[in-house]
Amino acid sequence: MKPKVELIKGDITKIHADAIVNAANSSLLGGGGVDGAIHRAGGPKILEECRQIRNKQGKCKTGEAVVTTAGNLPAKYVIHTVGPIWNNDEKKCSELLAGCYKNSLELAESLGVKTIAFPNISTGVYRFPKDLAAEIAVQEVKNFQTETIEKIIFVCFDEENEKIYKKLLNE
Template sequence: MTRVKLLQGDITTAEVDAIVNAANEVMLGGGGVDGAIHRAAGPALLAACREVPQVSGVRCPTGEARITAAGALKARFVIHTVGPRYGIDANPAQLLADAYRSTYRLALEHGCSRLAIPAISCGVYGYPLDEAARIALGVSLEDEFNSLEMAFYLFGEEIYTIWETVLAEYKAGT
């Protein structure tokens, strides 16, 4: 299970095949991780996002993922995924799991093996940290994704401690 690791740090500095962005459905930047990634990547990322086809103003529906060039980041790609808004979107657990699975499948389709991943939906979208950790790490440890090296970049001591506890439980088989 060493293929999944937890870090505290700035995801925008990761040197990986793809940085995962906790995006919104329009994919044109926002707050939190999304805003930080867009600022670090520069205008090339916004231009790449604008090239993604939209349907009724949506470039990436909740639970899905899209891939673009990474602009000025030290990665080949940015994989944008939209997690659910907790307490607003129906079936948030399924949508969150779908967001991770869609991200990982897109990474594999594009030959990516090393990913930097934020805690999707855990910021302004309000997902409870413990439940989000169980879903994210559970999906990440599925056999389908065992060729991926995943580094979760977690912001703050509280979220890091929660995810560390959940990961230890998975490693212990509980």
């Protein structure tokens, strides 16, 4: 089954979906950007579950994904994935970013999620080039085979990312 792909310009913390993806840092303890916004809007329950995950497995590795409740957010789950920090090693960074999308989608599918929303992973303080990040995101989503996920939403916070995604999705 091919899920429907949607593009929204807005705030991921306000999106009604079964799962939203958080561009987390490896500590899982909240941070800046989308990570901080999700923790603030979702409340202390998310942080509490992130601490439990950390106590069990240690830090979350780049490219991997873990799940918590969504607390006060209009979603059921928050899937936390750690994007790569851009260091000009295009091959390695691209593989790690692709892993973020693939692992988040696989985790969502294992939870029976029907709708999932992604932010623009690694394109903020991690400085991943926006064009390349969008290409990887769209590619991973288009290649993903699923039995359960019906809709994947790209949520762009800024106009620049929105334009890039719009162009890629209309090709």
